[in-house]
Amino acid sequence: MTSHQNTQTMKPATAAKKLGVYLEATPAEFQEGVVSRAELTALQADPPQWLQDLRLNGPHPRPVVASKLGVSIAGLARGGVTDALTTEQIEAIKAEQPEWLQKERTTQAEVRKETVRIKARDAERAAKSQDQRS
Incomplete structure (x- = not known):
């Protein structure tokens, strides 16, 4: 029997909370999709410009x-x-x-x-x- 690993995902609201940003100010593609743990880790490690701007301003x-x-x-x-x-x-x-x-x-x-x-x-x-x- 083989086990396949499901990718853990979260709602955009949860991801925004973990990133410390206001969800309504994030890009539409972020708000409409789901965020995997790997994507969240990548956003935290190397934040894109929109995330840097939100955190700053x-x-x-x-x-x-x-x-x-x-x-x-x-x-x-x-x-x-x-x-x-x-x-x-x-x-x-x-x-x-x-x-x-x-x-x-x-x-x-x-x-x-x-x-x-x-x-x-x-x-x-x-x-x-x-x-x-x-």
Whole structure:
């Protein structure tokens, strides 16, 4: 019995997410087809010009926008940002420093601090538990 290997493919939306680009801004042939794992790897290793341009100038998907602004995706929504933004639009928001952005950055910093504190607490508890077993 011989086994043949099926090529794993993904929907364009999944591939765009893995590439960190906004699907609607990709070329039509990318949006309409399927992407194999090998094609995705090739796009990541040697991005074509359209992919380089999208990564540089956008429009960027919400996770990328949130990251560039230093806030959460929920923070973007609370700030009224629901669409993909270009790099130029993101830079304009950074320069303007609206109140919602300042508030969300503060919230994000507090969340990160709390995450670090919880990790340290859990590591300490794990170490105590390990010592008690020994």
